[in-house]
Amino acid sequence: MVAFEEHSSVGLPAHCAGLISVSGLRRLNIDIPKECILNRVKGATFYSPSGTFFTVSRRKSQAYVINRPLLDQYFASKAQKENVSLFTSTKVLALKMGERRLLKVAHKKESIFEPKIIIDAEGIRGKFVREAGLNPPSKGVIPGVQFEVENAEVNPDQVEMFFGNKVAPGFFAWIIPTGENTARIGLGANHHALRYLKEFIRNHPIASKRLSNAAIVKKFGGSIVLSGPIPKTYTNGFLVVGDAAGQVKPTTGGGVIMGGLCAQIAGEVAAEAIIEGKVNSKRLGAYQKKWRKLLSREFYFMLQARRILNRMSDNNLDKLFRIIIKNDFPKVMEEVGDMDFESGVIKKLILKPKLSASIILNFLASFLIGKKESK
Numbered sequence: 001m002v003a004f005e006e007h008s009s010v011g012l013p014a015h016c017a018g019l020i021s022v023s024g025l026r027r028l029n030i031d032i033p034k035e036c037i038l039n040r041v042k043g044a045t046f047y048s049p050s051g052t053f054f055t056v057s058r059r060k061s062q063a064y065v066i067n068r069p070l071l072d073q074y075f076a077s078k079a080q081k082e083n084v085s086l087f088t089s090t091k092v093l094a095l096k097m098g099e100r101r102l103l104k105v106a107h108k109k110e111s112i113f114e115p116k117i118i119i120d121a122e123g124i125r126g127k128f129v130r131e132a133g134l135n136p137p138s139k140g141v142i143p144g145v146q147f148e149v150e151n152a153e154v155n156p157d158q159v160e161m162f163f164g165n166k167v168a169p170g171f172f173a174w175i176i177p178t179g180e181n182t183a184r185i186g187l188g189a190n191h192h193a194l195r196y197l198k199e200f201i202r203n204h205p206i207a208s209k210r211l212s213n214a215a216i217v218k219k220f221g222g223s224i225v226l227s228g229p230i231p232k233t234y235t236n237g238f239l240v241v242g243d244a245a246g247q248v249k250p251t252t253g254g255g256v257i258m259g260g261l262c263a264q265i266a267g268e269v270a271a272e273a274i275i276e277g278k279v280n281s282k283r284l285g286a287y288q289k290k291w292r293k294l295l296s297r298e299f300y301f302m303l304q305a306r307r308i309l310n311r312m313s314d315n316n317l318d319k320l321f322r323i324i325i326k327n328d329f330p331k332v333m334e335e336v337g338d339m340d341f342e343s344g345v346i347k348k349l350i351l352k353p354k355l356s357a358s359i360i361l362n363f364l365a366s367f368l369i370g371k372k373e374s375k
């Protein structure tokens with residue numbers, strides 16, 4: 001097996017906030033080295049546009065805040081130990097599909113590879129997904145920006161998420177503690193993400209007070225995929241995984257666990273297909289069947305939740321928070337919540353009579369009026 005990475009070092013440049021669930025790693029059956037873990041968090045606090053908040057927390061650590069480049073490098077060296085030939089500083093330039101599949105790659109000079117199966121994990125660019133005749137995510141991809149800061153007043157045990165159309169339209173802002181007084185502060189927004197992030201740090205009524213002495217040590221960002229999976233993730237001799245396949249949670253933009261689960265299935269199906277000597281589209285369709293069996297219900301519910309959230313005015317978001325708190329819903333989230341498999345909790349939330357009524361009314365209002373109530 002051969003892997004190509006265009007940069008000189010795997011995992012760089014970083015774009016990820018690095019929050020991954022302990023349960024997700026367990027599902028992947030992966031132990032990660034201690035050096036990759038910067039912090040452990042037990043829960044999250046959610047803030048409404050007007051500052052109403054609730055906390056969902058457990059006794060044990062629920063998620064790790066990781067050094068993502070280091071983790072990617074750990075996986076790369078593990079793969080190399082399993083006889084994967086890794087070519088860094090090697091960009092895949094072109095893909096030719098047909099009876100034979102040809103990859104043109106450039107290191108110092110250009111060369112042609114003829115793999116039996118290509119597993120495309122190129123990220124959100126989606127160039128080769130298109131060249132293979134499939135459709136990469138297009139709608140529902142938003143910019144995300146992030147600052148790494150020191151001297152911030154954070155709760156090292158808790159992630160914080162701030163909602164509101166004036167805070168981060170189309171997503172939310174986050175404070176992810178990386179230590180006692182260090183954090184990743186970021187947000188996604190469907191436009192002007194950097195402007196909203198600067199505004200959040202300077203003027204958010206709650207966050208700005210705690211970040212007034214914060215010093216930015218690093219800035220980074222990328223595209224957050226909220227579209228849900230693409231309709232077709234395979235063709236003759238070709239499988240697509242991760243962001244390029246839209247295998248990211250539409251609620252939170254988390255893609256490491258979802259992409260990882262799908263990548264494991266892709267690897268297994270590809271290996272079996274090569275042993276059988278059948279790498280056609282019909283055989284490789286097993287990949288899509290398997291990941292859908294595991295995850296399509298999750299993606300469906302998370303997409304509906306994202307659609308509902310995106311249509312909510314700030315007033316209705318506030319109402320939603322108040323109903324959640326009044327109905328003791330944070331406790332339900334503590335009892336049955338799962339950071340990756342969110343369908344159970346979303347269903348429980350939607351089925352609460354007062355909540356479903358508020359969501360339906362909000363949905364109808366947004367369709368009738370055609371825009372958000374408070375812009």
Ligand SMILES: Cc1cc2nc3c(=O)[nH]c(=O)nc-3n(C[C@H](O)[C@H](O)[C@H](O)COP(=O)(O)OP(=O)(O)OC[C@H]3O[C@@H](n4cnc5c(N)ncnc54)[C@H](O)[C@@H]3O)c2cc1C
Nearest residue numbers: 006016017018019091092122123144222242243254255256
């Ligand atoms: C701001 C932000 C914060 C995020 N925070 C989180 C988080 O906290 N938790 C979480 O789970 N997810 C998070 N995500 C999402 C997560 O980063 C992605 O879902 C995940 O990295 C997708 O992995 P991937 O391997 O599909 O793509 P990528 O991580 O984008 O990797 C693609 C790789 O392919 C290489 N490549 C691309 N084209 C070529 C080419 N032509 N030739 C050779 N190499 C090529 C790239 O250099 C890159 O190394 C975040 C995303 C953003 C933007």
